[in-house]
Amino acid sequence: METKRLYRSRTDSMVGGVCGGLGAYLGIDSTIIRLLFVLLAFGKGIGFALYFILWIVVPREGVEEGASLDENIRTGAEEIAERAREMGEELQKGVRVSGHQASWFIGGALILIGVFYLLDNLNIYWLSWLRWDVVWPIILIAAGVLFLVRHFRGE
Numbered sequence: 001m002e003t004k005r006l007y008r009s010r011t012d013s014m015v016g017g018v019c020g021g022l023g024a025y026l027g028i029d030s031t032i033i034r035l036l037f038v039l040l041a042f043g044k045g046i047g048f049a050l051y052f053i054l055w056i057v058v059p060r061e062g063v064e065e066g067a068s069l070d071e072n073i074r075t076g077a078e079e080i081a082e083r084a085r086e087m088g089e090e091l092q093k094g095v096r097v098s099g100h101q102a103s104w105f106i107g108g109a110l111i112l113i114g115v116f117y118l119l120d121n122l123n124i125y126w127l128s129w130l131r132w133d134v135v136w137p138i139i140l141i142a143a144g145v146l147f148l149v150r151h152f153r154g155e
Contacts, residue, residue: 007061
């Protein structure tokens with residue numbers, strides 16, 4: 001009898017193959033697994049941590065079964081580092097191509113996030129409503145309104 005093993009998928013992969021591998025192992029569409037990770041990430045950030053832990057610990061599909069946990073961790077960490085380099089290069093290219101507007105948007109977003117966390121950490125009484133679970137939906141609504149306004153303007 002063949003035992004079912006959990007692997008990170010090589011073919012059904014968007015970032016590290018974790019969701020594709022989990023989907024195949026559990027017999028569920030990988031899109032549903034991805035959605036669950038996104039929802040967990042927006043909750044308390046546990047989705048990111050869980051994804052990266054699985055990326056490091058779970059072996060890549062096609063890796064020999066005798067590989068030790070240390071080898072899996074080393075391979076996973078190397079893959080994460082390589083993927084981070086690739087994403088950084090893609091982001092640099094995107095900012096260069098998009099030009100001035102992208103730089104303003106990214107810079108403004110980073111400043112707003114920094115101000116939010118600074119105010120949250122200052123524990124000012126009249127800002128007690130300022131919590132991530134309150135601010136995050138406001139950011140999503142504002143981004144949606146911005147996209148709709150730009151769409152109707154024809155930009």
